[in-house]
Amino acid sequence: MTDWTSGYVADIGYTYGYYDWVNPLRVKLALLKAGLVLPNTATACELGFGQGVSVNIHGASSPIRWYGTDFNPAQASYAQELAACVEDGPRLYDQSFAEFCGRDDLPDFDFIALHGIWSWISDENRAVIVDFVRRKLKTGGVLYISYNTQPGFASMVPVRNLMTQHASVMAPAGAGAVAKVDGAIAFTNRLMATNPLFARLNPQIAERLKKMESHDRHYLAHEYFNRDWLPMSFADMAGWLSEAKLDFACSAAYSELVPALQITPEQHAFISEIPDEVLRESVFDFMICQQFRRDYWVKGKRRLQAIEYAEQLRAHRVILCERADAIKLTATGALGEGTLNASIYPPLINLLSDHAVRSIGDIEAALRGQGITLAQIHEACLLLADKGALANAQDPSVAAARRPQTELLNQRLRRQARGDGEVSGLASPVTGAGVAVNRFQQLFISAMAEGRQQPSEWAYHAWQVLKASQQTITKQGVTLVGDEENLAELSSQASEFRDQRLPLLRALGVV
Structure with a gap:
């Protein structure tokens, strides 16, 4: 019997997170910072959605126009249900990479994305x-790829191998993925309590194990307990992608485009x-002890002229997506937390602060009149976007045209919020992206x-x-009891939502 999972955890689903x-749409600010020619994206593909x-x-x-595949049929079925909510939604499949990539009915793509895939699959x-x-990315097109990397994950490799070994040989017969994860973590903690030399030589492992215990078990199962798991060096990644005629463009992590941080x-x-x-990139990874890279690669890298850079940056649109008074004037990088320039960021x-879409021009x-240059604005937009305070914005005419479709999808997601809080975001036609909206806020919007x-x-x-779902609210670890306590908490949250979050969601076209 063929193992359709190829060693990947499939007995529990992946989390319902949104990944910008x-x-x-977020490529432009990064590639402009690198001084590179921008693609016009009409077709895109996500592998492993x-x-x-x-x-x-x-x-x-x-x-x-989006296409994509995920080998897990339960996940693909859910994704296809969402796609059916909108007109001409994404074409999504439940095929393996080999099946999907061998299809003869796919277009060529301007953008291909893999997030959290590369490190967890086989060389095949x-x-x-x-x-x-190599075959389907257009000339000038962009590949986004993320992966665990060395040297940041170097000391974790033997620990992960030990945990998967324990899950394989020590878990009770019939134990599910969550039980295997819990058992492996408990076993590893007991091992570390014996103070082995490995732990003394790698003191950061104790902190990493502590963080693991607080993570969602579904996430941990997919992160650490697949058959294949390979933190790859940048040099090795470059070797793989050279076969597809790709050149490294820049980091997709906006803060990494600001070296001073x-x-x-x-x-x-x-x-x-x-x-x-x-x-150079390999040395950079050593300097910051990089453990997870997010990168853009281009097929046919070309540099912009200075005048082209200025023109295209000035045409780019952004919107503030956080309350101005809630934005801290700090930014965090490998060197720690730094203070943002007081002569640039407050103005x-x-x-x-009115949350209107504006071009950088x-x-x-x-x-x-305040002496702030175009380059300084560019860097400020990168760091504010990295903090989640600012978002790239679409042409207003595009936003208006897409709003009926985002409302259809958002209605479907809000219906799901009646039963659970798995999806904690909604679609914005203004930014062409997801916006954080928790379960209770989605219920308020439905009301x-x-x-x-x-x-x-x-x-x-x-x-x-x-x-109706026999659910109650937990506040600060205490379960609220009865109508009065639960209504009081929800009323407080609803008032806060009206005053602080609702104006932002209206500006973003979510409400």
């Missing part, structure tokens, strides 16, 4: 993907002397859609939904 990394939340949000909120599947990218001046001087790009944030013109106007009414609606 697989959104082609998990539950399909991201691909469906991106498919509903932008005019890009990696070869299939590289061949697919990541490396010291001495380190920057050292790395600047290295002419070879692959060696920029104040200008954007308009921002530049408005701030010119508004039914004509209820006051927070007390929203709270009552949410409580009736919870009661």
Whole structure:
């Protein structure tokens, strides 16, 4: 009998997270920072879409035509159900990489994305993907890929191998993935309590194990307990992708495009002397002890002229997606937390505080009298976006055209929120991306859609939904009892939602 899982954990589903990394709309700010020619994206593909939340949000909120596959039929079925909610939704399949990549009815793609896939599959599947990218990524197209890497994961490799060995030979017959994960963690903690020399030579392992215990077991099963798990060096990744004629463009992690947050001046001087790009990136990984890379690669890398860079950056649109008074003037990198320039960020944030979509050119013109340059605005947008305070924005005409589709998808997601809080985001036609909206907030929005106007009414609606499912609220570890306590908490949250979150969601076209 053929093992369709190929050694991948399949007895429990992956989490329902949203990942903006697989959104082609976020590519522009990064590639412009690298001074590279930008692609025009009309077709896109996500390989290994998990539950399909991201691909469906991106498919509903932008005019890009999406395709994708995930080998797990339960996950693909859920994703296809979401896709069916909107007109001309993503074309999603439950095929293996070999089956999907061998299809003869797929278009060529401007953008291909793999998030959390590469490190957890076999070399055979990696070869299939590289061949697919070589054949199906258009010239000038972009590949987004993320993967566990050395040296940050070097000390974790033997620990992970030990845990999977325990899960394989010590778990009781018939034990599910969650039980195997719990058993392996408990066993490893007992081992570390004996103070082995390995733990003394690698003191960071204790902290990593502590963090693991707090993670969702479904996530841990998929992260650490597949048959294949390989933290790969940047040099090895470059070797694989050279077969697809790809060149490294830049990091997709916006904060890594600002060296001052990541490396010291001495380190920057050292790395600047290295002419070879692959060696330079490898050294950078050592400097910051990189453990997870998010990268953009381009088929046919071309540099922009200075005038082209300025023109295209000025045309790019952004929107502030956090309350101005809630934005901390700090940024975090490998060097720790740094303070943002007080002569740049407060004026920029104040200008954007009305949550209107603006081009960077308009921002530049408005701030010119304060001596703020175009390059400084570019870097500020990168760091504010990295903090989640700012988002890339679509042309207003595109946003207006996509709003009926995002509303259809959001209605479906809000219906799901009646029973669980698995999906904690909704689609924004303004940003072409997902926006964080927790379960109770989704229930409040549903109450508004039914004509209820006051927070007390929203709270009552949410409580009736919870009661129907025999659910209650837990606050600070204490389960609330009865109508009065639960309604009081929901009313408080509804009022806060009205005052603080609702204006932002309206600006983003979510409500």
